[in-house]
Amino acid sequence: MVLIDVKNVTKKFVLKKEKNVTLKEKLIYRGKEKSEEFWALKDVSCQIEAGKTVGLIGKNGSGKSTLLKLMTRIMYPTNGSIKIQGRVSSLLELGAGFHTDFTGMENIYMNASILGLTKKEIDQKLQSIIEFSELEEFINNPLRSYSSGMYMRLAFSVAINVNPDILLIDEVLSVGDTSFQKKCINKLKELKRQGKTIVIVSHDNHTMEILCDEVIWLNKGKIVKSGNSKVVINEYLDFMAEEDGIRLNNQKQQQNDESEIENDEVQLSNEEEKNRWGNREIELTNLKLYNDKAQEIYYFTSGEKVRFKINYLMHKNNEDVVFGIAINTIDGIKCYGTNTEIDNIKVEKLSSKGTVYIDIDSLNLIEGSYLIDIAVHKLDGTAYDYQVGKYSFQVKSNVHDVGICKLKHEWIIQ
Numbered sequence: 001m002v003l004i005d006v007k008n009v010t011k012k013f014v015l016k017k018e019k020n021v022t023l024k025e026k027l028i029y030r031g032k033e034k035s036e037e038f039w040a041l042k043d044v045s046c047q048i049e050a051g052k053t054v055g056l057i058g059k060n061g062s063g064k065s066t067l068l069k070l071m072t073r074i075m076y077p078t079n080g081s082i083k084i085q086g087r088v089s090s091l092l093e094l095g096a097g098f099h100t101d102f103t104g105m106e107n108i109y110m111n112a113s114i115l116g117l118t119k120k121e122i123d124q125k126l127q128s129i130i131e132f133s134e135l136e137e138f139i140n141n142p143l144r145s146y147s148s149g150m151y152m153r154l155a156f157s158v159a160i161n162v163n164p165d166i167l168l169i170d171e172v173l174s175v176g177d178t179s180f181q182k183k184c185i186n187k188l189k190e191l192k193r194q195g196k197t198i199v200i201v202s203h204d205n206h207t208m209e210i211l212c213d214e215v216i217w218l219n220k221g222k223i224v225k226s227g228n229s230k231v232v233i234n235e236y237l238d239f240m241a242e243e244d245g246i247r248l249n250n251q252k253q254q255q256n257d258e259s260e261i262e263n264d265e266v267q268l269s270n271e272e273e274k275n276r277w278g279n280r281e282i283e284l285t286n287l288k289l290y291n292d293k294a295q296e297i298y299y300f301t302s303g304e305k306v307r308f309k310i311n312y313l314m315h316k317n318n319e320d321v322v323f324g325i326a327i328n329t330i331d332g333i334k335c336y337g338t339n340t341e342i343d344n345i346k347v348e349k350l351s352s353k354g355t356v357y358i359d360i361d362s363l364n365l366i367e368g369s370y371l372i373d374i375a376v377h378k379l380d381g382t383a384y385d386y387q388v389g390k391y392s393f394q395v396k397s398n399v400h401d402v403g404i405c406k407l408k409h410e411w412i413i414q
């Protein structure tokens with residue numbers, strides 16, 4: 001049975017531009033305030049069946065919250081229709097349906113009655129609402145003294161305890177500590193088992209995959225794809241990784257253009273200076289990444305072949321030379337580092353200008369963004385040129401394993 005039927009829904013917002021400030025403008029534009037139309041949803045149709053948990057995913061501003069708010073009926077579509085069957089409980093952005101001057105207890109009564117409960121019903125549920133929220137000590141304090149995490153505990157606790165047929169939840173699970181987040185996710189799983197219908201907006205793709213039977217991917221107000229959560233989330237992640245990669249490519253191209261203009265004399269900003277040191281007798285002038293088709297690229301599929309190409313200039317002849325490279329996560333965890341000395345490669349008779357290649361057969365990293373350190377130094381470690389985290393690349397993968405690298409493995413279950 002379909003509980004939520006969204007048919008050809010569009011939602012237009014009118015954005016008021018800056019007011020006419022001068023008397024002349026006021027006279028000229030009288031009655032015609034400057035405004036711009038914005039279509040947050042464009043011809044969206046979907047059906048949500050009873051007992052299903054459905055996730056709305058998409059980039060910031062893609063229309064997820066707008067669609068959820070329309071389902072809650074706190075706003076209405078510009079065109080199209082939304083039919084809902086059953087009692088709805090919603091947990092939208094923090095603050096909706098709560099008043100900061102009232103205590104936690106008073107807010108429970110206020111919010112639960114907005115969600116359709118009588119005073120008697122609330123009295124019966126009061127203890128379980130307070131217990132789940134773990135706010136016993138603070139329940140008689142005004143809400144304005146609550147942290148955003150405490151606020152969320154209370155709101156979540158009310159929303160799940162009003163016995164709804166349909167539960168609509170906007171990105172709120174990320175607020176609060178991890179143990180409470182886990183508790184919320186377990187509660188949602190329990191409600192799911194009880195046959196409740198849940199629509200949830202979140203940027204946490206892992207949680208969405210665990211919780212949702214189906215996922216709807218929105219982009220620029222339109223549905224790109226909907227269906228099996230794993231399939232749709234994978235496609236969405238591919239799309240995001242590609243977009244990030246293209247952005248990195250463009251940034252890199254811009255850096256290349258700028259460094260060509262600056263020629264060999266590099267002027268370093270303070271920030272760059274912190275991440276680069278050495279006497280520059282040998283200077284690393286550039287790093288480029290290539291795939292196995294010799295295309296310059298900064299996003300890879302996990303396991304793909306990659307070539308790092310470092311250009312150097314030798315300003316002063318040196319025989320004592322080690323080239324090195326390291327890959328780090330954006331949190332600064334070293335995934336891998338090596339140098340020519342570790343690999344027993346003797347660097348002999350360098351030209352005044354040349355290239356060093358490092359070929360990695362299989363880039364066994366998990367999905368994410370990575371920063372690269374490159375270095376040239378003496379055997380004793382004295383730096384000619386050491387550059388930390390100036391270059392980056394992106395890895396995408398259909399497998400959402402965790403950690404910092406992929407270990408080849410197989411499972412044997414007996």
Ligand SMILES: Nc1ncnc2c1ncn2[C@@H]1O[C@H](COP(=O)(O)OP(=O)(O)OP(=O)(O)O)[C@@H](O)[C@H]1O
Pocket residue numbers: 013014015038039040058059060061062063064065066067
């Ligand atoms: N009340 C409003 N007035 C004007 N524009 C709005 C309003 N609400 C939303 N929008 C715009 O509509 C678009 C979609 O917003 P929405 O909040 O639905 O996106 P979202 O996918 O939930 O994004 P996020 O992941 O950042 O929460 C955005 O460009 C937003 O600025």
